[in-house]
Amino acid sequence: MKSRIVVVANRLPVSWDGERWVTSPGGLVRALEPVLQKVNGSWVGWAGNSGDAPGPFEHDGIEQRPVPLSNDEVDDFYYGFCNGTLWPLYHDAVISPEFHRHHWRPYRTVNQRYAQIAAESVEPDDIAWVQDYQLQLVPGMLRAIRDDITIGFYLHIPFPPIELFARLPWRRQLIEGLLGADVLAFQTRASVANFARAARRFGGAESVGRRELKWQGRSIKLQRAPIAIDTAHFETLARSEGVQRRARELRHELGDATHIFLGVDRLDYTKGIDLRLKSFAGLLDQNVGLPRRYAFVQVAVPSRENVPAYQELRSDIEQSVGRINGDYGEPGWSPVSYLYRSLELEELIAYYVAADVMLVTPLRDGMNLVAKEYVACRRNRSGVLVLSEFAGAAEQLRAALIVNPHDVDGVTEVMRQATEMPEAEARARMQRLRRTVRRETVFEWARDCLAMLETL
Numbered sequence: 001m002k003s004r005i006v007v008v009a010n011r012l013p014v015s016w017d018g019e020r021w022v023t024s025p026g027g028l029v030r031a032l033e034p035v036l037q038k039v040n041g042s043w044v045g046w047a048g049n050s051g052d053a054p055g056p057f058e059h060d061g062i063e064q065r066p067v068p069l070s071n072d073e074v075d076d077f078y079y080g081f082c083n084g085t086l087w088p089l090y091h092d093a094v095i096s097p098e099f100h101r102h103h104w105r106p107y108r109t110v111n112q113r114y115a116q117i118a119a120e121s122v123e124p125d126d127i128a129w130v131q132d133y134q135l136q137l138v139p140g141m142l143r144a145i146r147d148d149i150t151i152g153f154y155l156h157i158p159f160p161p162i163e164l165f166a167r168l169p170w171r172r173q174l175i176e177g178l179l180g181a182d183v184l185a186f187q188t189r190a191s192v193a194n195f196a197r198a199a200r201r202f203g204g205a206e207s208v209g210r211r212e213l214k215w216q217g218r219s220i221k222l223q224r225a226p227i228a229i230d231t232a233h234f235e236t237l238a239r240s241e242g243v244q245r246r247a248r249e250l251r252h253e254l255g256d257a258t259h260i261f262l263g264v265d266r267l268d269y270t271k272g273i274d275l276r277l278k279s280f281a282g283l284l285d286q287n288v289g290l291p292r293r294y295a296f297v298q299v300a301v302p303s304r305e306n307v308p309a310y311q312e313l314r315s316d317i318e319q320s321v322g323r324i325n326g327d328y329g330e331p332g333w334s335p336v337s338y339l340y341r342s343l344e345l346e347e348l349i350a351y352y353v354a355a356d357v358m359l360v361t362p363l364r365d366g367m368n369l370v371a372k373e374y375v376a377c378r379r380n381r382s383g384v385l386v387l388s389e390f391a392g393a394a395e396q397l398r399a400a401l402i403v404n405p406h407d408v409d410g411v412t413e414v415m416r417q418a419t420e421m422p423e424a425e426a427r428a429r430m431q432r433l434r435r436t437v438r439r440e441t442v443f444e445w446a447r448d449c450l451a452m453l454e455t456l
Helices: 027-038 071-090 101-121 138-145 171-178 189-203 231-238 241-253 273-286 308-328 345-354 369-377 408-420 423-439 442-454
Strands: 005-011 014-016 021-023 042-046 057-059 062-067 127-131 150-154 183-186 212-215 218-224 259-266 294-301 336-339 357-360 384-388 401-403
Touching (some): 005 027, 021 057, 027 062, 027 442, 042 101, 062 101, 071 101, 101 138, 127 442, 138 150, 138 171, 171 189, 183 189, 189 212, 189 218, 218 442, 231 345, 231 369, 241 345, 259 273, 259 345, 259 369, 259 408, 273 294, 273 408, 294 308, 294 345, 308 336, 345 369, 357 369, 357 408, 369 384, 369 423, 384 408, 384 423
Parallel strands (some): 005 127, 042 062, 127 150, 150 183, 259 357, 384 401
Antiparallel strands (some): 014 021, 057 062, 212 218
8 A cells, every 4th residue: 555545524533431542443444544544644533522623642552534524413413414315315214205495405514524624634645434324425525635646435325216316406426426536435336326316317427338437527437345244353253262151051041043144234214123123023923833933132222312203213123022022921021132232242153153043124225234143253164144135245245045024924934034043054055155254344444445446
């Protein structure tokens, strides 16, 4: 890597714990840290607290450039436009997106602030790599300030079909903002195609082959770059004695069920948790004479708890869990264990190791790394992955059992198939899945994305 890299993301890769700055967990930070350290890079993002932001500082060899956000901007930019408009619209309008002018204006203002701070952080011939849907105007704004740098953009969530994107009153502005980049990277082939179509219709771009656009005299590359995980890290933890012991304890705590199902999600309406519970209830209904044969653990990580739609979703899911346990449970035992909290990484991996069947059934997802994490932890090649066709991961993990999450009875049937699958078939499928997650890691993902930017 020859060029200096400036990452521009909604959040900094560090957070303040009350005494010091600590590195945030996650594969993206782990993958980019060594790259930025090597080239004396910078990271532009929000520190997580409203009000005045601290000045630039260095942490672990990376310059941190905090972006200030007021309380009103957090409400209107982040909760309003990002999560009330863009998030549902880009996830198939699973719930109706809201279109408010008083949310759009702060979105534009905040994007301009990120662009300005990024412009102050770059030097000629640097690479600015902008991340995700919160900052879709930044590439165009940054290019207007600094046309002497290379600009990339990576969208972590799906880019929607044009029929949905067309609803957005500010569709042209977003397209033009994105077209300010030199390289636009997406998780899936479908997102690449969806964006190209929208860019032609609403931005006046012209296609040059399948992966290139011409706009205002510039060439813009389109890249399919599915994000991945630090596979070796998950494998190492999964085979540790502490995790193996905890996995055995979990199976016992779950009543030594013959088949343990697991779901791990942020509590979000895109994840399909409510439908998944209905499918599990259907499986129990088919096996009423076999108590304790099946156990289902659903981990729901709290998310946007002050948003009414999320509060309602939590209530609905908890009522569903209560109904299932009331209908099928026994004294001292419940078929569904519901954990509304985040888990420490080693505890999470113990659940991956303990589970016989992993249920990853979102209604729409850009990728879904939980599916890849589960596969990475199955070192003995046991276990079955049930995966939604609407998760980006389904493009890569074809050896999973692919389902339509809206088909409740169909998912029930696939869950039954997963428990009755011959061992040889299950191992063959898992071996194919493991080859994929071992070959395509988060480090290869970062290398490929930045390599394309560096060649320009």
